[in-house]
Amino acid sequence: MTGSFPRPGADPFTERTPRVVAARKLTRRAERDKTGRFLAEGVNAVEAALASGTVYELFVTERAAAAHAKLVSAAADSGVAVSLITDRAADGLSETVTPQGIVAVCALVDRPLATVLAGARLVVVLVDVAEPGNAGTVMRVADAAGADAVILAGDTVDPHNGKSVRAAAGSTFHVPLARERDTSAVLSALREAGLRTLAAHGYASLSLDEVTFDEPTAWIFGNEAHGLSETVLSAADEAVRIPLYGKAESLNLATAAAVCVYTSAMAAHRAR
Amino acid sequence: MTGSFPRPGADPFTERTPRVVAARKLTRRAERDKTGRFLAEGVNAVEAALASGTVYELFVTERAAAAHAKLVSAAADSGVAVSLITDRAADGLSETVTPQGIVAVCALVDRPLATVLAGARLVVVLVDVAEPGNAGTVMRVADAAGADAVILAGDTVDPHNGKSVRAAAGSTFHVPLARERDTSAVLSALREAGLRTLAAHGYASLSLDEVTFDEPTAWIFGNEAHGLSETVLSAADEAVRIPLYGKAESLNLATAAAVCVYTSAMAAHRAR
Incomplete structure (x- = not known):
């Protein structure tokens, strides 16, 4: 036809x-x-x-x-x-x-972990993320911010889920994507690829506005309800919190990822 | 009892x-x-x-x-x-x-426009926003970023809608909120309150990373599908776009608002 x-x-x-x-x-x-x-x-x-x-x-x-x-x-x-x-x-x-x-x-769009990390300077990692819409929205944010790869680690939702594809608004096909159940293997691979790992965590002592972004960076975000495990937090190079200037106790996953990933992308572009 | x-x-x-x-x-x-x-x-x-x-x-x-x-x-x-x-x-x-x-x-939590704008240094305005979840999520972002007020202008969804309240995760009760159908009255009130008005717009020539945030600022975001009208864009002091470093054509409303509002809040806090 x-x-x-x-x-x-x-x-x-x-x-x-x-x-x-x-x-x-x-x-x-x-x-x-x-x-x-x-x-x-x-x-x-x-x-x-x-x-x-x-x-x-x-x-x-x-x-x-x-x-x-x-x-x-x-x-x-x-x-x-x-x-x-x-x-x-x-x-x-x-x-x-x-x-x-x-x-x-x-x-299916996913590729091997080593392939998507080669030469990457900005990577977004989701660990145990449950909501398909969140996975898709974060892929869209990662794409917009010029991320080189998105890694879905642990028990994270399938990015090929219809709600995820819809929320990604095309970005499913734009950003190289890998899936890996073994989260510690992901952390090792990020380190081997020369990426500094920043774990987003509401109670971290280091605030986002104190971080400099002159080196290749992987952002790690956890489950919507439970965040990141102690294992991941201690394996990451730094835990970073978004400064809260009002009375809200936190941001939701997608908006938190948007703030972190964009802050680092804009800083890295300014530094060039 | x-x-x-x-x-x-x-x-x-x-x-x-x-x-x-x-x-x-x-x-x-x-x-x-x-x-x-x-x-x-x-x-x-x-x-x-x-x-x-x-x-x-x-x-x-x-x-x-x-x-x-x-x-x-x-x-x-x-x-x-x-x-x-x-x-x-x-x-x-x-x-x-x-x-x-x-x-x-x-x-109901909303108050008169003039009341919530008195002395405000960071304000978030939604114009014709349709999705209750988006209104609630943006209220949560505004709260976290320390915004002094949220204004729901034009034909924007009721912030007291159950989905909006749920998405706001408590912020409905934290940030002073006003509703005003007349969007041009909102723009005048913002100006009279001494706020610079920044309209978020995908095709603006000014990029977010070129803006300085040393003066009181009101961010204005439009409808999920149609964005802001020409009338609002020309009435605002500046139209500002989020830089797109990848292949995505845009961000969704909530993540775009998170990036803009947090970029300005962190810059304003650094400048203090």
């Missing part, structure tokens, strides 16, 4: 069409791990996925095809299989409340 | 108990506006509400009363009416997926 979309006279795929059924299974992590594929939903994500060359197949509703005609025809022109689907089929492929009607089946 | 909780032998209130029915109506904005009351759910919010002296009444499930015994007895001791409720009643009072079983009926 290369270069021709929609196929003349073709009926849209329904939620019972085998290819849609197969794609829908990718909303489950086990199926993603088994097949090495995942779903990228929404215009930002699909655009970034197409640019990164990882798309196997693209599903669009009639409405989405009309709204994003240029994107869809560019996909078809580049050899991606594009198929029209019904609204109900699109609902089944969506993990969000408001399906956008445009979903790509993509190859 | 002052000082005694739970009342000996009392059955817990159910979802049909008139006081629970009345409280449940406060999940609707119209009812909040009419009665001047709202619900604060969760331990952080209830604790902050009690500290601010704005609580009329506290509802707790048996489980929550056991888990937060100190907080609950402190509330009863201070003269707040405390009532045990069933889990089902707690579900009805909750606007979140995981009810915490502890909900306070409080007085």
Whole structure:
């Protein structure tokens, strides 16, 4: 179907069409791990996925095809299989409340740890992060701040989860990403790659505004409720807190990561 | 019932108990506006509400009363009416997926614009912000950064919405808050209060890392999808963009606000 979309006279795929059924299974992590594929939903994500060359197949509703005609025809022109689907089929492929009607089946984006750390000067590490939206938002922040890699360590949520991909708004396909269950192996790898490790911690004695950023840095953030373990805190080079000037006891994970990562990125760019 | 909780032998209130029915109506904005009351759910919010002296009444499930015994007895001791409720009643009072079983009926927190701006040196303004979670998260960021006021301008979501209160994690009761539908009146008031107005805008020519923060500053953030209008952008003293060092086209509202507000707060504190 290369270069021709929609196929003349073709009926849209329904939620019972085998290819849609197969794609829908990718909303489950086990199926993603088994097949090495995942779903990228929404215009930002699909655009970034197409640019990164990882798309196997693209599903669009009639409405989405009309709204994003240029994107869809560019996909078809580049050899991606594009198929029209019904609204109900699109609902089944969506993990969000408001399906956008445009979903790509993509190859998983994660790569080996050593590969993504080579030459890195700014790295963001999430340890045991539970919320898919947080993982995606932090990937977007890392991308915006020019991070060279994002590492998902320990029992962190799958970055290929639909909510994570949606929150990342395309950044899933922009920043080199690695996953490693063994958090101490991640810390060793960061050290071997010549990165100073800074663990974000609400009760650290060192405040963010006292840190200098003239060396390659890896930021480490912990679980939403429990933060980082003592093991990680003592293995890191420094624990760093965000100064709290008001009455709030903390920031949430995504905003804390934004403050830390951007403060270091802006300082590093100023120093150049 | 002052000082005694739970009342000996009392059955817990159910979802049909008139006081629970009345409280449940406060999940609707119209009812909040009419009665001047709202619900604060969760331990952080209830604790902050009690500290601010704005609580009329506290509802707790048996489980929550056991888990937060100190907080609950402190509330009863201070003269707040405390009532045990069933889990089902707690579900009805909750606007979140995981009810915490502890909900306070409080007085609305917003105050007149002129009152909250008096003497302010750091102010955060949201214009036409739609997502309650974003409003709450930005209030938490503003609180942490030591902001003197948060202004919700134009058609911005009600900060007394349950999702907003939850996301603010207590900051609803910490930072002086004003609401004003007339956004140009807000801009005039900021100017009259001696605040420089910085409008966050992705395509501004001035970058955040070029701005100095030695004068009182009001940050202005727009709607999640549409940003700020031309009218607001031209009325502000400066439009400021967050530098994007990677491939991401933008940050989301909450992380963008965190980066801008914290960059200015840390710079202002360093300059002191």
